[in-house]
Amino acid sequence: MILVSGGAGYIGSNTIIALSEMGYTDILSVDNYSNSNPDAYKRLEKITGKPILHINCDLSDRESALSVFQEHKIEGIIHFAALKSVPESVQDPALYYRNNVNALINLIDAAEKYSIKKFIFSSSCTVYGTPEKLPVEESTPFGKAESPYGLTKQLGEMILENYCLINKAFRAISLRYFNPAGAHESGLTGEVMTKRPNNLVPILAQQAAGLREKITVFGNDYNTKDGSCVRDYIHVSDIAEAHVLAYKHLEQMTENYDVFNLGSGSGNTTLEVVLSFEKENALNLNYEIGGRRSGDVEKIYASNKKAKEVLGWKPKRDLKEIVRSAWRWQQNSPD
Numbered sequence: 001m002i003l004v005s006g007g008a009g010y011i012g013s014n015t016i017i018a019l020s021e022m023g024y025t026d027i028l029s030v031d032n033y034s035n036s037n038p039d040a041y042k043r044l045e046k047i048t049g050k051p052i053l054h055i056n057c058d059l060s061d062r063e064s065a066l067s068v069f070q071e072h073k074i075e076g077i078i079h080f081a082a083l084k085s086v087p088e089s090v091q092d093p094a095l096y097y098r099n100n101v102n103a104l105i106n107l108i109d110a111a112e113k114y115s116i117k118k119f120i121f122s123s124s125c126t127v128y129g130t131p132e133k134l135p136v137e138e139s140t141p142f143g144k145a146e147s148p149y150g151l152t153k154q155l156g157e158m159i160l161e162n163y164c165l166i167n168k169a170f171r172a173i174s175l176r177y178f179n180p181a182g183a184h185e186s187g188l189t190g191e192v193m194t195k196r197p198n199n200l201v202p203i204l205a206q207q208a209a210g211l212r213e214k215i216t217v218f219g220n221d222y223n224t225k226d227g228s229c230v231r232d233y234i235h236v237s238d239i240a241e242a243h244v245l246a247y248k249h250l251e252q253m254t255e256n257y258d259v260f261n262l263g264s265g266s267g268n269t270t271l272e273v274v275l276s277f278e279k280e281n282a283l284n285l286n287y288e289i290g291g292r293r294s295g296d297v298e299k300i301y302a303s304n305k306k307a308k309e310v311l312g313w314k315p316k317r318d319l320k321e322i323v324r325s326a327w328r329w330q331q332n333s334p335d
């Protein structure tokens with residue numbers, strides 16, 4: 001059985017779909033619904049046609065986390081459960097250190113106790129800080145952590161890498177996502193907005209739905225094709241499929257720890273995303289051009305060469321599919 005932590009969340013739920021489509025049906029989702037809702041399982045069951053076994057548990061609490069492993073025979077862990085809002089992490093750093101780092105430590109503790117050898121960790125391009133060279137390769141060293149959230153991802157990777165040095169039978173992969181966006185093609189599952197989103201595509205979808213008055217594009221004088229910032233948007237279903245490939249790859253690894261970027265390999269400007277959202281969904285967004293926002297990096301996009309070569313992964317969905325599916329989901333979304 002594979003334990004998917006944070007399986008009711010945005011990327012976790014899409015990964016449950018991908019696992020199920022690729023033949024892994026024995027799955028246990030563990031979530032405390034701090035940023036999701038157990039209703040997600042009803043939607044997942046509709047898509048997969050199978051019941052989703054799930055437990056309500058705060059993985060940052062050691063006893064609760066270990067109790068899950070007493071009751072279920074777990075073969076591997078795909079660990080999504082974390083808090084992910086950069087501004088919230090700046091307001092309450094200890095909440096982020098405690099939740100994100102403790103949950104990881106408790107899962108490693110459980111892996112040690114129950115001889116679990118396979119582990120996939122959700123990391124982020126935030127570990128690079130502001131890289132000097134583009135596209136960003138995995139060999140780029142960690143930058144200065146720009147937020148408590150970013151620090152929890154750096155710490156998570158460092159803990160896993162260090163644990164792999166000690167426990168040679170343990171195999172772990174950290175996947176560094178760039179900008180996950182879009183929703184499952186059915187329009188039945190996507191990102192649940194229990195908090196105000198900070199990501200561009202859900203903000204556009206909310207404006208289109210009339211939940212925001214207007215959108216501001218921060219800056220049009222950067223050194224990019226239209227002057228707005230460049231980010232690497234990658235479809236959530238492509239990210240989900242990469243997890244299944246990474247999980248399979250754990251068995252063939254020569255070293256017992258590795259990291260992979262998950263990005264499209266090229267970037268899109270903010271304005272390109274806005275215009276594509278309008279065109280693909282045949283609607284008008286209310287947006288304005290504002291000044292630069294402090295702390296914004298001009299451009300960042302991934303080299304995805306390693307994931308392609310080693311995992312055999314290939315992003316299949318483009319920006320058009322991202323903005324179409326995001327709008328489809330917004331129209332069906334329970335919030």
Ligand SMILES: NC(=O)c1ccc[n+]([C@@H]2O[C@H](COP(=O)([O-])OP(=O)(O)OC[C@H]3O[C@@H](n4cnc5c(N)ncnc54)[C@H](O)[C@@H]3O)[C@@H](O)[C@H]2O)c1
Nearest residue numbers: 006009010011031032033034035036058059081082122124
């Ligand atoms: N979405 C992004 O833009 C992005 C980018 C890079 C990395 N990531 C990472 O990917 C992972 C998944 O992100 P997501 O977008 O699906 O977020 P999400 O908030 O939708 O999902 C995370 C899930 O984890 C659960 N959770 C949080 N703390 C928990 C705890 N202590 N015990 C049990 N469950 C807990 C939440 O309730 C939620 O369902 C996170 O680790 C996040 O940091 C996300």
